[in-house]
Amino acid sequence: MINVGIVGGTGYTGVELLRLLAQHPQVSVKAITSRSEAGVKVCDMYPNLRGHYDTLAFSEPDAKALGAMDAVFFATPHGVAHALAGELLANGTRVIDLSADFRLRDADEWSRWYDQPHGAPELLEEAVYGLPEMHREKIKTARLIAVPGCYPTAVQLGYLPLLEAGLVDPSQLIADCKSGVTGAGRGAKVASLLAEASESMKAYGAGGHRHLPEIRQGLGDMQPNPVGLTFVPHLTPMIRGIHATLYSTLTAEPGDLQALFEQRYANEPFVDVMPAGSHPETRSVKGNNTCRIAVHRPSNGNTVVVLSVIDNLVKGASGQAIQNLNLMFGFDEHMGLNAPALMP
Ligand SMILES: NC(=O)C1=CN([C@@H]2O[C@H](COP(=O)(O)OP(=O)(O)OC[C@H]3O[C@@H](n4cnc5c(N)ncnc54)[C@H](OP(=O)(O)O)[C@@H]3O)[C@@H](O)[C@H]2O)C=CC1
Numbered sequence: 001m002i003n004v005g006i007v008g009g010t011g012y013t014g015v016e017l018l019r020l021l022a023q024h025p026q027v028s029v030k031a032i033t034s035r036s037e038a039g040v041k042v043c044d045m046y047p048n049l050r051g052h053y054d055t056l057a058f059s060e061p062d063a064k065a066l067g068a069m070d071a072v073f074f075a076t077p078h079g080v081a082h083a084l085a086g087e088l089l090a091n092g093t094r095v096i097d098l099s100a101d102f103r104l105r106d107a108d109e110w111s112r113w114y115d116q117p118h119g120a121p122e123l124l125e126e127a128v129y130g131l132p133e134m135h136r137e138k139i140k141t142a143r144l145i146a147v148p149g150c151y152p153t154a155v156q157l158g159y160l161p162l163l164e165a166g167l168v169d170p171s172q173l174i175a176d177c178k179s180g181v182t183g184a185g186r187g188a189k190v191a192s193l194l195a196e197a198s199e200s201m202k203a204y205g206a207g208g209h210r211h212l213p214e215i216r217q218g219l220g221d222m223q224p225n226p227v228g229l230t231f232v233p234h235l236t237p238m239i240r241g242i243h244a245t246l247y248s249t250l251t252a253e254p255g256d257l258q259a260l261f262e263q264r265y266a267n268e269p270f271v272d273v274m275p276a277g278s279h280p281e282t283r284s285v286k287g288n289n290t291c292r293i294a295v296h297r298p299s300n301g302n303t304v305v306v307l308s309v310i311d312n313l314v315k316g317a318s319g320q321a322i323q324n325l326n327l328m329f330g331f332d333e334h335m336g337l338n339a340p341a342l343m344p
């Protein structure tokens with residue numbers, strides 16, 4: 001049994017960590033922070049957790065208390081983990097950061113996209129990008145994990161088999177992605193209001209979104225050539241879910257694409273390649289850590305279309321964070337992640 005802490009427990013990813021960890025047989029949540037709700041019991045704020053965390057209460061972030069944990073999750077806005085991660089690591093506490101603080105290897109690039117100086121460039125070298133389907137062995141021995149973003153998870157898993165096999169042109173990739181509104185976090189924003197976000201849909205960040213450099217870096221790690229990616233996210237009227245429609249151009253006769261995807265993911269516990277001709281639905285992964293994928297080659301032409309869906313709060317954040325924890329501590333990779341999706 002290990003003791004863990006969560007910094008940023010009142011946000012959507014924080015409460016999703018609590019929900020999933022309630023079913024984890026090897027984890028006890030001993031500390032959870034919120035500056036605005038300090039003193040409030042977790043189950044008073046989130047009644048779905050009554051009966052699971054009846055005494056746990058939010059407290060102010062305290063490096064000493066967090067440093068007594070075996071692992072700490074950061075479910076906080078960008079920049080917060082920069083300030084605390086070094087001290088925790090020095091205490092022997094492992095850090096799993098759900099924010100973007102350690103995702104980009106280049107501190108200057110991070111500063112440009114996140115409009116602030118990088119607060120811990122000295123830790124970048126040891127940070128491991130927590131996409132198990134790419135970096136499982138490194139994750140097992142890591143002390144500091146950068147959990148991938150929600151869009152980056154769906155996009156990278158969709159392109160991975162094609163790029164690794166060298167079958168498509170990496171300079172001409174197009175990722176057309178849709179997100180539910182919880183992707184924007186729990187903080188009050190006009191764009192997330194019911195009257196703004198429901199019965200309507202819009203693109204945003206078409207000129208450049210923060211996930212672009214992260215996805216480009218990940219796709220670059222899958223093959224040797226420069227990546228040219230057009231990434232356009234959209235806000236859709238659903239609560240959870242990411243749907244990525246991924247286009248690429250074949251450079252060689254690919255053989256059986258369905259078999260390629262099935263073989264690449266045959267041993268991956270959280271990637272489900274659907275039968276040929278399928279169209280995965282976001283609701284089929286709601287509350288669940290699976291990425292469901294389908295591959296199409298319309299009219300047997302030169303374009304491959306991959307459809308990739310995840311729950312932004314699970315495989316796109318908290319579930320993937322727990323998958324990383326399981327690997328780091330030698331637990332079964334499924335622990336805490338066994339419940340099937342809610343459908344409908
Ligand atoms: N929502 C999603 O689908 C995904 C989110 N992420 C990332 O995960 C992180 C958390 O996201 P989400 O749960 O949506 O965010 P929220 O905005 O919903 O929650 C943020 C949490 O962080 C706490 N917090 C804010 N500022 C600070 C601070 N300076 N120091 C300590 N705690 C702070 C808040 O509590 P309080 O202010 O009371 O302390 C709150 O509990 C973000 O970096 C986000 O980009 C990643 C993938 C997907």
Ligand SMILES: CC(=O)N[C@@H](CCC(=O)OP(=O)(O)O)C(=O)O
Nearest residue numbers: 099100149150179180181183184
């Ligand atoms: C719908 C929506 O607003 N989504 C957010 C996703 C951001 C997010 O989750 O940020 P990180 O993954 O980088 O931590 C956005 O586009 O900014």
